[in-house]
Amino acid sequence: MPPYIQFLLLLLSSSIFTITSSPPPKNLTLIGSAHFTNTSIILTEQIPTCTSRSYSPNGRILHSYPIRFFNSSLSFSTRFTFKVTPPPPPCIPGDGIAFLIASDPNSLPHSNGYIGLPDSPISDPFLAIEFDTTFNPALGDINDNHLALDVNSIISVASIDLTSKGIYLKSGKRITVWIEYRDPEKIIRVWVGYLDPKPQHPLLSLPIDISKIFNDFMYVGFSASNGRGSSVHSIEKIQFHTFESLTPNMQMETTTSRSCLICYPEDPSFQDSEIAVWNDHHKDNRVLELAFGLLFVTSALIVVASLVTVYCVCLNKRRMLRQRCADRPQMYRFQETEVPKKLKLADIRSATKGFDPNRIIGQGASSVVYEAHLPSCGNVAVKRFSKGNQTGLLGNQFATELATMVGCLRHKNLVQLQGWCCEGNELVLVYEYMPNGSLDKILHKRTNNRSLTFEKRLNILLGVSSALVYLHEECERQIIHRDVKTCNIMLDADFNAKLGDFGLAEVYEHSARKRDATLPAGTMGYLAPEYVFSGIPTVKTDVYSFGVVVLEVATGQRPVNEDGVVVTDWMWDLWEKKILIAGADPKLMGRYDKVDMERMLMAGLICVHPNHQLRPTMKEAGRMLRGGMVPELPMRKPVVMIQSVMPERSSEMVVRLGADESDTPWSTPRTHFSKAN
Structure with missing residues (x-):
């Protein structure tokens, strides 16, 4: 793609995020009473009347896809801003809000209060950092304004009184939370404050090994409930990052969205100062929005015209490619974007020294495997299928293996496909090289x-x-x-x-x-x-x-x-x-x-x-x-x-x-x- 088109696309994307009001991300799933507004995510709302004795639904938001926590040594950090707006008297406040990591969202309750967390032990593991606004002695609560860590049970393993720290959850103010887990140290830390910067010392610092708690894949999100109370629990900013091979001195500040798995709104700056000055500069922002809107329309027209041109060129090239491959069986017509690399047979022959028998490292009923070195892939294992009827059993095995590996297979315990070749009567797959063999x-x-x-x-x-x-x-x-x-x-x-x-x-x-x-x-x-x-x-x-x-x-x-x-x-x-x-x-x-x-x-x-x-x-x-x-x-x-x-x-x-x-x-x-x- 030409550089000017890349620039226009970048300009277009930045304009979209400037003139819109926090569009709902596609990778977030809302459950229960949760819903989006122009400026925040509302988990629970105040009920119309306080005389109702029924429980109101829980509100929950989760990342739509599970996150792999044990692909390697994994640390994580999150930063979010939330607000609890209590009801007017004589109504009582709700239960509170919690940052949640759960293995199975379906195992969590839907209408039982308790911040949306299980009120009894379950077999599916979860971890929650709760900001509790109710006092329930039966659950071991220390008061109605505390921070707590829950592991597989709503009975907390650690609690911190926030009143003594000058933090009042039911004040209606925006509260910012930083949570970090460092795998090398096996310690989780939580900071809480009203504004930037992050406080110097964490309120909660607790040794914990999540590898003994979590499954390989877990869902990340937030949960809130009102129980028999009535509060508005809202989230205005979310960022969640993961880190592999974290060094001891490496900072985990979530200041960019480059590696952000959960990022709402999709704003890389994520500066609380923007929240503080929103009301003061609302009119000025309107003017800026109009200016950027005009820029957006102009950029969009240019981009559309450029994309139409590029599409026509690509369509013509694809038509020519299909014409050249018209004499091949249908099973070998793979789109270029569906395979890792389509390699030339001449390069493979050169890398294997003409399929030299001395380079054979494995042999089966339908194929022979050679050790080779390709400049584009490094050391590889070249799997050459036996010559024969390509539409028969061997051809089917080649097509099945190629289509399967291309489909979705990306796992540390699966041999990774590097490339493939189908020329003449040669069927070849190229895999990463395994030094210790089978x-x-x-x-x-x-x-x-x-x-x-x-x-x-x-x-x-x-x-x-x-x-x-x-x-x-x-x-x-x-x-x-x-x-x-x-x-x-x-x-x-x-x-x-x-x-x-x-x-x-x-x-x-x-x-x-x-x-x-x-x-x-x-x-x-x-x-x-x-x-x-x-x-x-x-x-x-x-x-x-x-x-x-x-x-x-x-x-x-x-x-x-x-x-x-x-x-x-x-x-x-x-x-x-x-x-x-x-x-x-x-x-x-x-x-x-x-x-x-x-x-x-x-x-x-x-x-x-x-x-x-x-x-x-x-x-x-x-x-x-x-x-x-x-x-x-x-x-x-x-x-x-x-x-x-x-x-x-x-x-x-x-x-x-x-x-x-x-x-x-x-x-x-x-x-x-x-x-x-």
Whole structure:
């Protein structure tokens, strides 16, 4: 885009924010009685009459999307201005207002008072900084004018009397609050004042480790309620920032909106002085608004004309591009904005030295992986699909993997796609390079590998579980991987796990009613029994595969060893004999805590439970590995009846899975399984 157009767009955006009155942001969700006005967000309003004995609705505003708190070491800060306008006598004031971080907004009450916070403990974690304007001794309140910190309960863990600090919440004045949490220090601090600058000393400073409280994703916002009272709780300014890798001396002042996740109004200056002088300069601002309005109209006309010109040029180029690609199959027509990079085959050939066999670092049934260095991407892994019919199985795997990785997959425990190439009969995907290769190779080295300690194995499993939670629950579209196994788990230089190979993945629209049955695909030993016989993949089939990986990592045994012993059956036998710990990998030489090892093995067994309904979700499996409670296992491997829906002779077969599984007719279509590496 030419520089003058960029300048005009910048001028246009600044004019919009100057002449409008705090337009409602699209990334904020209003709940209950909350609504926008021209200058503020009203959470609750005064009720028409004080004689009503019913509770008024709570008011709540939340960021529309959850914020990831544990992608790395994360600190945060927020600054906001609010006002509590009490009712005239004889009406009583409302409950107050709270800054809120909650895991599940649906678990919060809607019409029960208590500042909109749960009046009894709930399973979904939350943290609240409350500014309480009622005195309720049953809840441990110190008075009707205090600041308090709540963790998973409305019973506060710390309270500060604001009256002694010269702060009166029900004065009707604007009150500014600064909240900072520094992850390196594990301390949360709160400052409260009427005007800038921020007070020198915080009113509340409390050690707390939010990593032990929060889930990976949490919602941020505000809550207020009147209960049986009647007050106007309003918010006039909000800024919320997050910081990664915070240094000890780094300032957290929220003075710009460059990294602002919640910013209302969308004004980067966020100066309280503008509030103070608003009434005095209201007429002057009107004149400025008219001037900027004229500038806005002129700029808009210029920008529209420029954009029309640019659009026509782009449309012509796109038409030419489509004409050049008209002879390619439809599955490979990707828009440039939908993929990371479209690379030239000549560059890939040069980087791999003509696909030199000496550069091969991995090989599967449908592709070969080469180590290479591309100037635009650095060190990469080049996945070259085998030559063949591009509209057949290999072409479908290439298209599926490319479309899936492009869709929404951005997670620290997923191998990131760097680029792709489709020229002639070559199908190539380029991924980030993993120095330690696959988990399969390092786990099953013939030598006594001491580098893969128990702690590293546990960290690898936690990384894979986090990736699967992301695919199953946090993507815009649910994704079933269908091929979770150790050779698809890559390790970076620090032995952090990254899940890859989405050639068999299935993207599932949440609005769809059910999945269609297909021929099962995957690797023998990792497949859930109900998937083999029904052909319908679900999140629980991924859980089963993950359970096999857990047992494989803990025992050092392959899913099916050279003697035909299945690791899941072997572990069920050890469990029945009450010697589960005997399955631990001898390469560890006993360097592990027996309780932790037994928990890992039990978590693997519950994930491979023959009854898919009794398997945990991936989030629950991750909690078990982190030290959470493992559900009680049956004394012996359960027996489950499965009705096959496969075509022809197997369609009426009822299969009995469990203790007598060795006598079960097995009709797996082996031609649709990739080779076990």
